[in-house]
Structure formats: structure tokens, C-alpha cells
Amino acid sequence: MKPSTIRLGVDIGGTFTDVVLEKDGLPFSTKVLTTYTAPENAIIDGMHQVCARAGVNPREIDQIIHGTTLATNALIERRGAKTALITTEGFRDVIEMRTESRFEQYDLNLNLPDPLLPRQMRFTIRERVDAKGQILIDLDPAEVEAVVAQIAEGGYESVAVGLMHSYLNAKHEEMVRAILVERLPDVAVSISSEVSPQMREYERFNTVVANAYIKPLMASYLGRLEQRLQDEGVRCRIFLMHSGGGIISIQNAADFPVRLVESGPAGGAVFAAHIAARYGIDKVLSFDMGGTTAKICLIKNQTPKTSRVFEVARTYRFKKGSGMPISIPVIDMVEIGAGGGSLAHVDAMRQIRVGPESAGSEPGPACYGRGGERPGVTDADLVLGKLDPDNFAAGSIKLHPDQSKTALHTHVGETLDMDAVEAAFGVAEVVDENMANAARVHAVENGEDLSEYTMIAFGGAAPLHAGRLCEKLGVERLLVPPGAGVGSAIGFLRAPFSFEANRSVYMKLSDFDGEAIKSLLSNLRAEATGFVRTCDATSPILSEFKVYMRYTGQGWEIPIDLTEEQAMNPQAAVFEARFEEDYTKLFGRPVAGMDIEITVWSVNATTPPEQVARVAEVTGSTEASQTGTRHLFDAATGSYLDAGLFERDQMTKGQRASGPAAVTEAETTIIVPASRDAIRQPDGCIDVITKGGAQ
Template identity: 70%
Template sequence: MALAANRLGVDIGGTFTDVVLETPSGTHSTKVLTTYAAPEDAIVEGLHQVCAKAGLAPSAIGQIIHGTTLATNALIERRGAKTALVTTKGFRDVIEMRTESRFEQYDLDLTLPAPLLPRNRRYVVDERVDATGAVLAPLDMDEVEALAETLRAGAYESVAIGLLHAYVNDAHEKAIAAVLRRALPGVSLSLSSEVSPQMREYERFNTTIANAYIKPLMASYLGRLRARFAAEGVACPVFLMHSGGGIISLETAAEFPVRLVESGPAGGAVFAANIAARHGLDKVLSFDMGGTTAKICLIRNQTPKTARVFEVARSYRFKKGSGMPISIPVIDMVEIGAGGGSLAHVDVMRQIRVGPESAGSEPGPACYGRGGTRPAVTDADLVLGKLDPDNFAGGSIALHPDRSEAALADVLGGPLDMDTMEAAYGLAEVVDENMANAARVHAVENGEDLSQYTMIAFGGAAPLHAARLCEKLGIDRCLVPIGAGVGSAIGFLRAPFAFEANRTMLTRLSRFDAAAVAALFAEMGAEATAFVRSCDADAPILAEHKVYMRYRGQGWEIPVPLSPQDAKAPDAAHILALFEREYETIFGRSVEGLEAEITVFSVNAATPSQTVKPSRAVSASRPAEPAGTRALFDAARGAVGEAAVCARDAFAPGTFVDGPALVTENETTVVVPGSRRAVALADGSIDIVTKEA
């Protein structure tokens, strides 16, 4: 299927909804405040704005790609459907027992997050399958019929079915589902063998419950959205971005909404990978900072790093282990509560803390004048001179510096005996150091040296903070691409149609069955391809194969990419060599004398990525002509100075400006500190590099 002439990308964030319209004559974008009660209202408002800019009727749009935080917010706020879990007798409390790990080892008052479902909504059936798929105790169908009546009496809207070892033998789950579909028409069902057919029951049960919990909500939202588009005269196909960096159909999204949990950040990573390909960069740190969170992702060889488990709704300072594990294909990134709306406070140690609580769009930071009284990162940025109060979001939102100053003085300045500028500086430095530290930890965990990387910054708030992060991380180069303020929405328009299938089949290399492995890859490839064909019946489909491996006795595994030939004719010795190479890359050495094993097999089917036109090289050849100057606080120097202000649309290729400077546009502002120079490149990107000594 050829790309439609007019395509719309929509990203619903915690503060702003970004809308991008791509047409043959150009790209048009806007940011509108997210409407929490009815997210589709903000989408339609943004739709009308970009269509007006392009001079098009909404009916002229040929394709819509959408990403949303609705699924994530429902899990965080615990406002999903009334849901029940059906599981194997003896495993009712798996989601409450967790893994018994402590994410804060020395905290004697540690409080574990409550499970998504209380115990009285978890039901058991007397059945048992072992790890090989053999039935140890058959399913009693009379017991299932009785359970159906119990669930009917409980008035449940959705049911999650998660049985022990169902990833290797799903017969009992399917038998239960057949009874419940007949006895409980209209009740939504989620089977662990379909949602997440992988080992480790805690993660698998949690993922299935999360899917069931948000399934009715997402089905309702997607139905309303489709009807609202129809009412606006938009009759084109609507697709959804999923957490793994691909696009799926509306129907697949409604069936597996848990795959949408990280859809917005995934779009940002795809956007950064596209920019990396355009500039021939093989080592990129993607930095996406919006109104609520900041996301950091490593991109190697123009491909975002992926994982198959991540956490949502972390409850303890965004610490790993304090959230709800979701076992689905996802772009691997670290996400912290550091966005423009993140709120600051003084803790009991008299230290400034920022996030994870956010002002969002309602009421928003104090400077929005919508009732917020606590200082947010945006308030600090405004006081430090990074933002123009009269031209924020293209002038659509008037900012009030006096309210920012009052909030900073009341919450931070008074308790810490600081003036307003010092309080703003302290807030900004804390949030920048939080993000820099998250990037350092993420890089170390992946065996990477960030000094060899180029940062690509996007999202409404990232260009305000990116250069300071580069100073902290020792990164010499940062690119701020065209459309940075709405980068995730643009990323949706660059993503392929894709679906990843995962299966657990515990396979020791000493007992490797090449025929069984090849058959499994073929079966998974057919499944993943069928999902992609539901979006695009004609496009060629490429398959990426991967296994997750470990040494026997280890608790977790690492991904090992395979070639198509490896999947068709798998060889144990070759796969072992690939595993040892990946293991040495991450940990520095392999382990002698230990047997390796495969735990999970993966096939990702996708349409080919869009062809990327390389950007031609441009050198700094002429200084910019600033439109004026503005007082700007330079954190590295700890002082206020005059900064040149340049309009981005007047920043022609080869034009440069030395910091301190500000490059302004409707959706964001690029802050260039005194240590850096900004150069306009041929594709419109701003290249921020360290000044020569």
C-alpha cells in the first residue's frame, strides 16, 4: 500500500496533544492542551488547526497514525474496568507476592505497590500443566461452569485468564475462555497465552491483567474516536503506534491495548532513529522531554534498542522494581518524572526535589495562570530567561512571570533562604542532574560510553535543557531537528507497520533440536505477518529474528539477533558464538564452563522503513543576524548574561551563532549556553557543538 498523500500524526501527552499534518507541499503542526475527560476533543481541535494551516478539508486526510497515554494513565490512576483474574489453584497471590525483591534495600518502611486486582477479585481453578506442557491435573469443566456463574454475579466487565505454563500449552486457557464467552456475552476476555506467551508467571499474569483492565476503556475510546473522525468527514484508516516502535491496526490495538502503554515514547525513538539515519550517525542518545516526563533511549546503528519487559506506574521515585512489570515488546528506554510540568518541593533534608508529580495541563505550571500555585520546571525556565512569555506555544498560551516568581519564592525560596533567581537555578539544576544521572546509569547498564554519542533532542522541553545535559554528560554534539517540539507525532509517520511475536521454549544448546526451532520460528513468523497484513495487504514484509539467552543458573537473559538464515537452518554452535559475542559486549567477558540456553524466541515482522534522504554536509560559514537579545541565566557560568535571540525560520543552512543564544520557534526554544555554538544544517536541524578553545 502506497503512503497516503495527506497523513496525520497525533500524540496525546500528559500536558500537550501534538498534531502533525504531512502533505506533498509541506508539514504543518500544532500543540493543544490535552483534554483529560475526552482526549478526542483535543485531537479534533488540533486537526482543525493543521488543516486550516494547510488549506485542506479534514476529508482530504488519507491516513491517521495515533499514539496515546490513555492506557498508561488508566493503569497509573487505577481507573480501568472491573476485572477478575482466573488462575491455577495455588497461584492466586502471585501478583501480590511479586518476586520478593526489594527495590530500596535499606528502607525499613518500604511499602510495596498494591496489586492491580485485590484478592477477592482473583479466582482459581483446579488444574495443572508442567513446564513441558504435559497435563498433570485435567481441567474440571463443571468447576469452570460454576465459576462463570460466580463471575456473572460479580458483574465483572473484563476477565484475565492466566494459568501456570499456559505459554507452552494453552488448551486449558482456551477451554475456560470458550465457557466464559458463552456464559458471559459482552464481557471482555484476555488470555495470557495470547497477550504474553512467555515464562515467568508474575510478569505474564500482570501483563494479562493490565490488558484486561484497560481493554473496555480503550475499546470505548477507540470507538468514540472513530465516530468523532467520521463526524468531521474523516473516513480514512486509523492506526495505532505500539510500544515496540511499529504501527498496528485499530482492531489489534483494541484486542491488545497493553501494547499501547509506551506508544508515545516509542514514536519519539523512531523519530530520533530517522534523524540518525539522515545524518549517518551510529551512536545516538535520544532525549525526549515533554510536559510530564523525560525519556532517554540508546540508538545503535540507527535502530532503537528493544526489550521485552518494562515497568509502568513506578511508585517509588521511579525506581526500578517499584512498578508494574509489563511483558511485551517495547523500545528500551529510561523514563523519569522530569517534564516541563514536573513540580518541585523541599524535602525533609532541605533539598530541592523535582517530580514525579506533574501539573499536567490542568492546572499546569503556575505561569499558565490556570490555578497552579506550585513551581514547575517551566516556571524555572521562564524566570531563567529560556522562554518568552509572549510567544509560548506560538503565542497561544500567555505566560505570567510574576506567578512563576511567586510560586518559586513561596515553595523554594522562603524555606531555603534563596532569592527567586537562585531558586529557579536550583530547580533547573536538580532536574537536569536527574536526567543526566538517568542517562549515565542507562549507558552503564548497556556497556556504553556516552562521550562517543551524539544527542538528538526533541519534545517541547528538551531543546531548553539538552545542551546543559551535554555539558554534564561530556557529549560534544547535539542535534535539534526540524519539528522537535512535536517529534513523537512525526515519528508516528516514519514508523513501519510491525508486530512482534514472542514464545518461550526453554532450549539448552546441548539438547538443541534444529528442526523444532526452525518450525517455531516459521509459526511465529506467520503469526506476526498476519497482524501486519491486517494493516497493509500488499507491502513487502521483512522479518527480524532474535533469541533471548543466558548461562544456565542465571536469572535473566540478553537478546541475541539472528539472521533469516539462522532462523531457517539454526545451528547451535553458531548461535552460541553470537551469544558469547553479545555477552562480552555487555559484561566484558564470557563465562567459561557454563552451558548456555535459550529462554525466549522472537520474530518481528515489519514493512520496510521509509527511504531516508541523507542530509548534505554544511559548515558554519556566516554569523546569524539576531532579532534582538534577552537576559539568560547560564548554568555553567552561574550568572545572567545577554543572549542573542534568533528566529529559527531565518536560520539558513550554514548560519551559526555562538552562545549564549536562543533560537526560537513556535513549539520550542533551543538554548545555546556559552560553551556551545549552534549551526543550521541543510535539513533544517540545529547542530549544537562545543566551541573550539
């Protein structure tokens, strides 16, 4: 995708809103505190700041690309619209029964999360489509009108329609929508055959309910944002980052807001993939830590791993299975409540716990001096010498070490008989170990050895913790790119326009129908391409084909990538060979004598990726000049050490900073442990490697 002359990337996070402006390829960035009641205010503030630095008028901006946690937060905090669900008779309780699995098998007091909609907000109609898409019971419009009358009387703002097997035959859902639109023109409507046309009714119903639940909220926000920007004279098109790592139009985002869940983290993964391409690295562990959460993603061959189902709002220590499953294309990552604002406490077992509760930006951690009394991770980092209290967020926020020490001692130290420093050390080690453990589990689930990976760290808090995380994981190399503090917003500017269309059509290889497959994939390609063309009318569009396959009798599928030739000229033997190849990589061997089945078909239409030039890497041949020293707590030795201070902007190509050290910049600080050295690469990346080693 050819970049516009002046482009703006905006990422609304739980604590900070990051704004990046690129003018002729040169970046100008800032971080401002997120304004929860009116998120657009922080965007306007940040836009004016970067425009002033770049010497441009906001009217000159050619393109805005935006990602936000608003959709995710609305689901987590249960503050969406008053929503009704219309479903098939007999399936009213699907979203409450879930899959009947227990995410914590031995917890006798286990409480399953409440469904997004209580039972009285779920309505049924008598109709039925079978598993082959054939209509068994016709829909009675009069019955639908009676239900719509109940919805009107109840004052609902949004309606989700999820009927059995509608992914194969959407006729009944479309009839219900037509009646709703006619009778209740001011009510938002979402139908599952458009939002998530895939098998498995629990995931599909939950996804369409989530879409309907946040649709009025996001439509209102996007409308206000457009108006505020127009009031500022900004007339360019606005695009949204979606969870699959691409860009969609603001209208598509308003229609399918559930695709915006995880849009910020997706931008971060795109950013890390872009850095990986510059360095020709095929195995990357992306580490994104902001104010509220930490996100870890595996990137192979410069492409983030993707999935078609993920969970939001996990309620049980971020344990898999305890959240709401959302069935949409998404970059696959693990997310835990470990950000700079994550709050620490001591539990009943006298163990230090960190998160998932966060201080956010209002009031923020204790050190912000804005009324927060409980200690956050930022408080621990400040006490341990990782942060400069006078130069946090480019000096826009003055930190108060005395308030951090008081909060740490009061809420952690007194209970465990620790002073403030010991309490800070405990909090930092707990949060680092939580992140390391999440990375280990994610790697094992994907059959990967992290010792073969390079870490790329970004987000305001990640460079503070990445060095220690590498020590724990046995990762030899860490890259911290320029603009790391606003990495996700930069990633928005690197992302292609893309849209993934998918469909569930069950087929066994023993019943392989090449013509039907070709027709299905051609239709999906046309659908996905149509969405991309609403954003970009001229660029070439590439198609990526994927099918989800399993052995007959298995519960879940694995994704299989196909070339265009394999997709448009389908052969059963080729599909079987590709499946067995990938299945063997994951599980060690194929299963002989078993039939194979395909459940989901997917086509992603995307503009070509941005071409990047390889970096001519250098070794650290000269010592960088220190600007001072700081007492920095070294976790490996459990003591304070005298660490050199270095300004990132003053380090030149090939200069080395020996750990322990702190490399400072406006939006973050890179902590170099005593076991590591930092080298400034030609593109501005800080390359943190094992002491005495070479990258």
C-alpha cells in the same frame, strides 16, 4: 512504507496533544492542551488547525497514526475497569508476592506497590499444565462455570485469565475463555497465552491483568475517536503506534491495549532513529522531554534498543523494581518524572525535589494562570529567561512571570532562604542533574560511554534543557531537528507497520533440535506477518529473528539477533558462537564449560524502513542575524548573560548563532549555552556544538 499523500500523526501527552499533518511531504503541526475527560476533543481541534494551515479538508486525509499515554495513565492512576483474574489453584497471590526482591535494600520502611487487583478480585480453578506443556490435571468446565457465576454476580467488566505454563499449552485458557464468552458476552476477556506467551508467571500474569484492566477503557476511547472522526467526514483507516516502535491496526490495538503503553515515547525513538540515519550517526542518545516526563533512549546503528520487559508506574522515585512489570516487546528507555509540568517542592531534608507529580494541562504550572499555585519546571524556565511569556506554544498560551516568581518563592525560596531567581536556578539544576544521572545509569547498564554519543533532542521542553544536559554528560554534539516540539507525532509517520510474535520454549544447546526450531520460528513468522497484513496488504514484509539465551543456572537472558539464514537453517555451533560474541561484549568474557539454554524465541515482521537521503553537512561559515537580545541565566556561570535571539525559520543553511543564545520557533525554544554554538544544517536541523568546534 510508501507514504500516503495526506497523513496525520497524533500524540496525546500528559500536558499537550501534538498533531502533525504531512501533505506531499510538507509538515504542518500544532500543539493543543490535552482534554482529559474526552481526549478525542483535542485531536479534533488540532486536526482542524493543521488542515486549515495546509489548505485541505479533513475528508482528504488518507491515513491517521495515533499514539497515546492514555493506557499508561490508566495504569498509573488506577482508573481502569473492574477486573477479575482467573488463575491456577495455588497461584492466586503471585501478582502480590511479586518476585520477593527489594528494590531499595536498606529501606526498613519499604512498602511494595499494591497489585493492580486486590485478593478478593482474584479467583482460582483446579487445573495444571507442567513445564513441558503436558496436562497434569484436567480442567473441569463445571468448576469454571461456578467461578464465572461469581464474576457475573460481582458485576465485573473485564476478566484476565492467566494459568500456569499456558504459554506452552493454551488449551485450558481457551476453554475458560469460551465459557466466559458464552455466559458473559458483554465482558471483555484477555488470556495470557495470547497477550504475553512467555515464561515467568509474575510478569505474564501482571501483563494480562494490565491488558484486561485497560481494555474496556481503550475500546471505548478508540470507538469514540472513530465516531468523532466519521462525524467530521474523515473516513480513512486509523492506526496505532505500539510500544515496540511499529504500527498496528485499531482492532489489534483494542484487543491488545497493553501494547500501547509507551506508544508515544516509542514514536520519539523512531523519530530520533530517522534523524540519525539522515546524518549517518551510529551512536545516538535520544532525549525526549515533554510536559510530564523525560525519556532517554540509546540508539545504535540507527536502531533503537529494544527489550521484552519494562516497568510502568514506578512508585519509588522511578527506581527500577518499584513498578509493574509488563512483558511485551518495547523500545528500551529510561523514563523519569521530569517534564515542564513536573512540580517542585522542598523535602524534609531541605533538598529541592522535582516530580514525579505533574501539574499536567489542568491546571498546569503557576505561569499558565489557570489556577495552579505550585511551581513547575516551566516556571523555573520562564524566570531564567528560557521562555518568552508572550510567545509560548505559538502565542496560544500567555505566561505570567509574576505568578511563577510568587510560586517559586513561596514553595521553595522561603524554606531555603532564596529569592525567586535562586529558587528557579535550583529547580532547573535539580531536574537537569536528575536527567543526566538517569542517562549515566542507563549507559552504564548497557556498557556504553556517552562521550561517544550524539544527542538528538525533541519534545516541547527538551531543547530548553538539552544544551545544559550535554555539558553535564560531556556530549560534544546536539541535534535539534525541525518539528522537535512535536517529534513523537512525526515519528509515528516514519514508523513501519510491524508486529513482534514471541514464545517461550525452553531448550538447551546440548539438546538442540534444528527441525523443532525451524518449525517454531516459521510459525512465529506467520503469526507476526498475519498481524502486519491486517494493516498493509501489499508492501513486502521483512522478518527479524531474535532468541534470548543464557548460561544454565543464570537468572536472566540476553537477546541474540539471528539472520534469516541462521534462523531457517539452525545450527547449534552458530547459536553458541553468536551467544558468546554478544555475551563477551556485555560482560568481558564468556564462561567456559557451561551449557547454554534458550528461553524465548521472537520474530518481528515489519514493512521496510523508509529510505532516507544523507544530509550534506555544512560548517557555520557566516553569522546569523539577531532579532534581539534577552537576559538568559547561564547555569555554568550562575549568572544572567545577554543572549542573542534568533528565529529558526530565518536562519539559512550554514549560518551560526554563537552562545549564549535562544533560537525560537512556534513550538519550542533551543537554548544554546555560552559554551556552545548553533549551526543551521541544510535539512533544518540546528546543530549545537562545542564553541569553536566542528561537527
